Amino acid sequence: MTALQDRTARAQERINRMRGRLGALAAAQYRSGGMDPTLRLMLSERPDTYLEKASALDRLGAGQARELHGLRAAQRSLEQQRRETVRKLAQLEAGRKEVARHKKDVQHKLATARRLLDALPKGARAAYARASRATGATRRSRTCGGRTGLGRAAAAVAAVRAVVGRPYAWGGTGPSAFDCSGLTQWAYGRAGVSLPRTSQAQRGAGRQVPLSQAQPGDLVIYRADGSHVGMYVGNGHVVHAPYPGARVRYDPVGMMPISAVTRP
Secondary structure, three states: OHHHHHHHHHHHHHHHHHHHHHHHHHHHHHHHOOOOHHHHHHHOOOHHHHHHHHHHHHHHHHHHHHHHHHHHHHHHHHHHHHHHHHHHHHHHHHHHHHHHHHHHHHHHHHHHHHHHHHHOOHHHHHHHHHHHHHHHHHHHHHHHHHHHHHHHHHHHHHHHHHOOOOEEOOOOEOOOOEOHHHHHHHHHHHOOOOOOOOHHHHHOOOEEOOHHHOOOOOEEEEOOOOOEEEEEEEOOEEEEOOOOOOEOEEEEOOOOOEEEEEEO
16 A cells, blocks of 8 residues: 555656646747747848757757657556555555454453353352363364374375376385275375275275265275275375276276275
8 A cells, every 4th residue: 555655656746847847848938939930030140040949949849749748648647546546545444444343343242241251150150161171172182183183184195196197006005006905005104094905904994984075085995895995185086096007096086886985
């Protein structure tokens, strides 16, 4: 906002200077008089000197026209900057008023809550304080546990993404080549989580969740016999090692029948 106001002030100063130059030109022309140029030539004792002066006056007139054109352009730009400044100021003022209203509303709600709490009997207030402390401790415990789980899943997803393009190899457990369960076992191993070796065993290596609730890091087990596994990485896709001759790649999560979604 300050920069916009500075630009507007500088533009106004420029216009003032241009007006001053134009005023000086106009005064010079006025002092030269309004005599007809042909009559001046006839009365001049040195016509060659007069012609030189006339040429200079022509150049002066062209310069004045350029100055006038520049002044008009600068005035248009200044007016646009002024409108922009007014608009920005109005937005800032509206934002300030909205913050003030919100602050007042919050303060009113806090005051009401304090009055209600103060109106409780002493025993009820003590019970409320104990319940609040217990709730806060539970919330912190859940948050820390959730962050740890999310951190492991994020690390596994980062690992599996990093090896997209590596070749499939039967029995491969990485990092140069993988089969399907070797890939998910290796990725979770990088996150500090030990998974069973086969896709059938990985199906039971955690809590099963509906596909609609799948989160990045969940294992998607395919086919009724659980013979294939991939890792859900979000946006409706898994990363998996498909089959011999293929490479680790992204595919839609519904590429084949799903038998389970497991969250390690």
